Amino acid sequence: MSNLLEVQGATKQFGNFTALQNVSIEVPQGSIFGLLGPNGAGKTTLIRIINQITLPDHGSVYLDGQALQPIHIKDIGYLPEERGLYKSMRVGEQALYLAQLKGLSKAEAKKRLQYWFDKFDITHWWNKKIQELSKGMAQKVQFIVTVLHNPKLLIFDEPFSGFDPINANIIKDEILQLREQGATIIFSTHRMESVEELCDHIALINKSKKILEGKVTNIKRQYKSNTFEIGLLTDDNDTTLSVLKEKFETNIADFKAIDDQLKVRITLDNQTSPNQLLQYLTQKGQVLRFNEVIPGINEIFIKTIKDNE
Amino acid sequence: MSNLRLIIKREFIARVRNRTFIVMTFLSPLIVIGMVSLIAWLATINSEGVYKVAFVDETGAFYKDFVNSETTYYINYSDLSLDKAKDSVIIKEFNGLLYIPNKKNNSEIAKSVQFYVDESPNISILNDIEKIIANKLTTNNFKEKGLDLNAIRSSEALVNIEIENFSGEKTSKMSGYIKMIFGGAAGYFLMMFIIIYGNMVMRSVIEEKSNRIIEIIISSVKPMQLMLGKIFGTSFAGILQFIIWVILGGTLLFTISFIFGADPQPLSIEPSITVQDDYQQDIQLIIQDIFKLPLGILLSSFLVYFLGGYFLYSAIYAAIGAAVDSETDSQQFMLPVILPLMLGIYVGFFSVIENPHGTISTVFSMIPLTSPIVMLMRIPFGVPWWEILISILLLIGSIIFIIWLAGKIYKVGILMYGKKPTYKEIFKWIKY
Missing domain, CATH: 3.40.50.300 (P-loop containing nucleotide triphosphate hydrolases)
Known part of the structure; x- marks a missing residue:
């Protein structure tokens, strides 16, 4: 082109x-x-x-x-x-x-x-x-x-x-x-x-x-950070959360859902692939949501400008 | 080039379609004609009123000399006492009472004449009365001294200088006034034209800025093209208006003079000069004088200076328009336009009329910002061709320079919004 x-x-x-x-x-x-x-x-x-x-x-x-x-x-x-x-x-x-x-x-x-x-x-x-x-x-x-x-x-x-x-x-x-x-x-x-x-x-x-x-x-x-947004239906949300936090870089996420599920964002390091994460998660409960967080242009815009200041 | 033509066409149509333009074009000749007619009419009314003067002549020597004229009516009250005469004059509403007391000699009489009035009389009436009394007293003096009146009369010499130029053409003494009127009118008209049409150019620039259409246009054409198109288009509108005025004014003036049978010629000449016996011959001389003016040079130089002056100033107006956001803001930049115009008019009306070829007149008819006005006023008095040539060349040179300079300011200014620039900032734009 x-x-x-x-x-x-x-x-x-x-x-x-x-x-x-x-x-x-x-x-x-x-x-x-x-x-x-x-x-x-x-x-x-x-x-x-x-x-x-x-x-x-x-x-x-x-x-x-x-x-x-x-x-x-x-x-x-x-x-x-x-x-x-x-x-x-x-x-x-x-x-x-x-x-x-x-x-x-x-x-x-x-x-x-x-x-x-x-x-x-x-x-x-x-x-x-x-x-x-x-x-x-x-x-x-x-x-x-x-x-x-x-x-x-x-x-x-x-x-x-x-x-x-x-x-x-x-x-x-x-x-x-x-x-x-x-x-x-x-x-x-x-x-x-x-x-x-x-x-x-x-x-x-x-x-x-x-x-x-x-x-x-x-x-x-280039700007994506290997982060996944996850909705997981578990028996005990709190325990699962602490387990996840030990194993991955995990943050609480917020999105709309009808069930009382565990909502987190997990950022993977280079050693773990998304499939491995998914496999791990299926052992912990029902995976209702699993999608990669792709930065919006708005975020990139703000981030780039801040980084350059 | 075809873009320039498009812009000129649009600007021309935009000006001509404007309601103010149409109203101004067709109304102002009517207004001018109306004013002239009104003034002429008022003048006739004024002179129609007969001035009534009662007089008490105690000497009994003058009453025969007070002869009624078109403007003055004399009433003999010499048989009344001064006080009774005063009362009577007040009751009958005469304009004044002249009192000539009886004294032992003429010089005493000359000193003691009194004129009682409510309102100060017209100078010419006062002059007439003074002349009558003075003539009588002079004659009496001659008689008393035993001089032969007829001998004196016959030895009085009347001088009437005939003005003739070196190539043998005769001119009337009025030709100076005619030249003054022609030059003055041309200069004044030029100033008005520059102010009115320069303002139009400026307003049109501001309009484009405030409408925000400017950036759309200059993405298609060069700013310089747009500015020139504006100046040319507006000038064509001005020329059209001028032509319409000449046709309308000519027709109207002709019609009016035909209907009222009034000769428009003497109106434009100072009335005091026309005190001559042969009125008719004078008018002929005046007409001759008008035709003896260098009409060809006058007309062509009028056109050149007219357009030159307009181009010079309208470029400045365009730059001012580009620099500001609204017409109110433009006031602060008006000085460089109004000052030279005013200077031109004042130099024209004072220096040129006093001495058309003096240093001040000559210098100001060379300086480009004042030359259109001052030179136009000088030309009827006869200016050497090389002086006109230098002045025109200087004018053309500065038009090119000013348009170039204005173009630079214009180019930057039209894209600047929101802030009121200072002279310093505008100067910086030139260097961008």
Whole structure:
């Protein structure tokens, strides 16, 4: 799998403030790439560099193997976090204008807009002014404008903010569909559940530096601690617990269950395999639950940032 | 390039569709015409009122000289005593009572004439009365000294200097005023245009910032393109408005002057100068003078300075708009715009009118921030072509420099939210 986008050693300073320091990322073709980081970490600066809004002081960006040039603007669709539309302009006119700025001809833009307006069932908005629409409605128009020119690379900065759950779902499905059609997506957000759900690659930026990057599965494998969550139905919970504590690194766990069972988390050392643990547990009682604890991206996020401080 | 065209088109349409633009375009000529008509009408009312002066002439030498005119009406109260005359004047609501006491000689009389009024009279009426008395007393003096009145009259010389330039063209004495009016109007109009349209550019920049559409746009176009598109698009809206005004104003003025049969020409000229016998000939001379102005240079330089001044200032306005979050915050940066404009107007109205080719006028017609206004005011008086050329070149150079500088501020400013920048910070942005 080749990389659609490569950023190499991007550094950007504003006066004395360093916004990005030697950041490199690789966004594989066809992936959904989560760009994560606390507020002020430098995500927006990185995105602006990719969009050629800001020039990096050092470093270079390659799109599809070519050094980034002005003609690449039409290959990128960008939905910024701070977004809006001209309030007093009509929806249709505005969408046409923004599409033409991305290099579409007027006729082509009109055709595609009709398709999308039909799809979202918003054709009757065409002659409305933006100020007559609700925030969520305007967001839909912005989404359409972002994807209209079929860019290779889509960058969404907090795409779901301002949407109700139903519309957020519609947008999520659209994003997934765009990926299926071959688009590569960079996804910057604080909402970890959507990262968990959508992203297959992530990069974590903190205080202007990249501190983690890779495939989500690999990262999770790297961060998992060989811990298992166990629900065990025994005759005597207390005795079993003390026995387990002697033999393994055991902590009390808490999850919802209907029976009065022993709930623990056991972290295995390298000598013991999960099967051995399971075998041992079956001798102690009825195993109702046995599953590996895989760290969520949220935990990884918090842990990595804390470790780097 | 086609993006620039798209932006210009959008900005133009956005300006022109604006309700304020439509109202301003079609209402302001009406307002101006209305004002002019009102002033003209008020002036006629004012001059229609006849000033009633009663007089008590104890010498009995003057009553024949007080001849009623269009503006003044004299009533002879010489048969009444001064006190009774005063009462009568008050009751009958005359405007004033002139009292000429009987003294032993003319110089005593000259010193002791009194004028009783409630409200101070118009200077020209007072002048008329003084002239009548003075003439009579002078004549009496001549007679007393045994001088031949006819001989004196015939030896009085009347001088009327004719102004003619070295190439032999005659001009009226009014030509200076005409030049002043032309230049002054052009300079003043330019200032208004810059303030109104510069503000439009600024507001449009702030709007994009506060609507948060700016980042969407500049992911497609360069900030410089956006800024230039804005400046050009708005200027086209201004030019359109100007053309509509010229057409509307011309039509309206023509119609009004046709309906009321009023000649619009003398309205614009200082009335005190038109005290000449041959009124008609004067107007012809004035019209001739207008056509003798370097109209070609005047019009083309008007266009050049008009656009040049606008581009220069609107770039500054755009940078200010980018630096702030709201129009209220923009006030602190208005000084660098308003100060040179005001300076231009003041230099224009004081120095240029006093001496169009003096050092101050010349220098300020070269400094780019004031040159559009000051040079426009100077041009009707005749400025050597090379001075205009230097001034235009300097203007063009500084437009390029200012647009470049404004572009740098603009580029950084449009992405800055939330904090009110200081001049120091803006200076730092230039170096980013």
